[in-house]
Amino acid sequence: MKSMLIQNGHVVDPANQLDGEADILIQDGKIAKVGKGLKAKADQVLDAKGKLVTPGLVDIHVHLREPGFEYKETIASGTQAAVAGGVTSVACMPNTNPPIDDQAIVYFIKAKAEKEGFCHVFPVGCISKHREGTEMAEIGELKRAGAVALSDDGAPIMNAELMRRVMEYAKMQDLVVIDHCEDMNLSNNGVMNEGYAATLLGLRGIPAVSETVMVARNIMLAEMTGARFHVAHLSTAGSVELVRQAKKKGLNVTAETAPHYWSLSDKSIKNYNTNFKMNPPLRSEEDVAAIRKGLKEGVIDCIATDHAPHSSTEKQCEFDEASFGIVGLETLFALTYSHLVEPGVVSLSRAIELLTTTPSKIVGINKGTLSEGVEADVAIFDIKTSKKVDANQFKSKGRNTPFNGWDLKGWPVTTIVSGVVKYQAE
Amino acid sequence: MSWKSKDLLTLEDFSAEEIAHVLDTANSFKEVSTRSVKKVPALRGRTVVLFFHEPSTRTRTSFELAAKRLSADILNVQTASSSLVKGETLIDTLKTLESMTIDAIVVRHKASGVPQMLANVTHASVINAGDGAHEHPTQGLLDLFTIREHKGSIAGLTVTIIGDITHSRVARSDIYGLTKLGAKVRLCAPPTLLPMGIEKMGVEIFYDLDKALEGSDVVYVLRLQLERQKKNLFPTIREYSMLYGVTSERLKRAKKDAIVMHPGPMNRGLEISSGVADGPASVIDEQVTNGVAVRMAVLYLLQGEKTQGENS
16 A cells, blocks of 8 residues: 655644644555654655644534435535545434444445445444334444444433433443433424524524433433433533533533534524524524533533535425534534634644544544554645635535635645545645 | 615514605505595506415405505415425425516415515515514504504504514514504513513513503504413413403503504404403404505505606
């Protein structure tokens, strides 16, 4: 296999406390050496002068939609969107059709990703059979087939007894339980955050407590069972506070949030634009401030996109009828850089940590570092040039982004997966 | 004064001057309906589509009469459910209608925001005839017209709106219109029927009907949708009526010359007693009469002024 040398870049690798100019030598698809002024010969030399070089990003909350919803996204198009966003590893959520509640689907996804994918794909298995929230899925078998975590994402586990048993069982299997925390009764068919903005638009509200009470319940069950519990797409100030307390107690509780929860609020919803409809919904400005604080103070462990592509017909309709969700892979780093790092909410190295080492640790994959000997997954970013988001240029099949037309900095230039260039900006 | 938009979607973005302009125009149209030949040629040759996706007799017939009295051609397109059920989106349906060249489309839909969505993709004028719990701007305008007729001016009046504010598009349009014209607006309902943050619209909240009625110039009673009881928004219809039903006895707390309004259809004996509905303070029938004049004014301002422009 060919060797590659990435020269003169500003390398940030939080796992190895590296933050400065360095070269990276890749041999046989692995990181061979990282250091200043490497005098190695390589088949391919990339000049990264003036660019940011990081471990390939890790996104543990992605909807690849295959099998079942290939008109929204496929493993091929979703992973191509990933590398176009500097992401080299994704954990894909099991709300496919059939859902990932059976080892066969895990094998199918892994085989498809191997054949057609642009990056590493780690399936998340279902908590319950058919994602119905009533009976436990074959968790032991899912784990053996390669599932890295458990979730019924998109649907919360409303039955507390089931959640208790799943946590006990998942602990035995050393799998993290990821819950989409939402009390469906409190959500009451709401379509956006309950508050003044929803009142003016006359749209049914989803109260913040609909998330917060479920986070509280799950933390209590995690305390009782000792399981590892991860909060998916955390969006409320109340949830931040609960996770803070859980961590203080030393519980195995972690949390992710998504870029739209720190860059948009419910006030951003204008003219019933359905690209601002997602679940959890865009929250109040107070919640946005709490999310930023949670990221700054380390209460929130990682950033994940909740990349949720939909077809145009599912979005060009009544706000009430539109599907929840937005695409996120291709704007992930730009929103992190422009709306967290540049305003000084978190440092650059902390941001990279939130996008590489901590998510890898949560799902237990050996990713997100430039340590010698690991698979060479590297992302190179231009953090100086401002560019407008253009949804029509997305590699994802989904065009459902609220950020179209935004001026952002922090765009991927080159993405390398296992030593091979999988994305190169034009 | 010219109309700034091709559409009438909300009263939120209306200025006090624009509202007054519509009301003044409606005033001159009101006379047309009193003639033996109730017709003017203002919209002759224009096509107005009544695009109703929710059962409505009152608003639809009011718009239909308004358009007919302006000599427009009318097309009624009514569907009970979302057209997505048929595999066709609302936008597809609109594009089909537009291809047959229409001038204005009057939209009623159970989902908030549908008129906005359609206005973004059509050249035709879109008139919101009620969208979800968002707005019902022509109802708001006809309410303002009726109040102005009785009270002369709206500034300084105390208007008390009673009932299910959360699900009421009428309440939102009325609040915008009334506060822009300088009225003091009180809302009276149990907390379960008041949407979060509504006080930020510049209204005063009351849970106690007797206190809310005290000194009111206008008492506006909203229709109670009976199915709300199933959603645990109040315990029983009986208890709602006991706490929030407007009766002749309770009405005594309002000003002597107070008027009583209701957007219809009424649940007699529930939110309003027959004594009040049919009593001397009631202007409920006048609201209906004025509705035609106000809708004529709206159609004329959106379409008729364009005609004049074309001719000149």
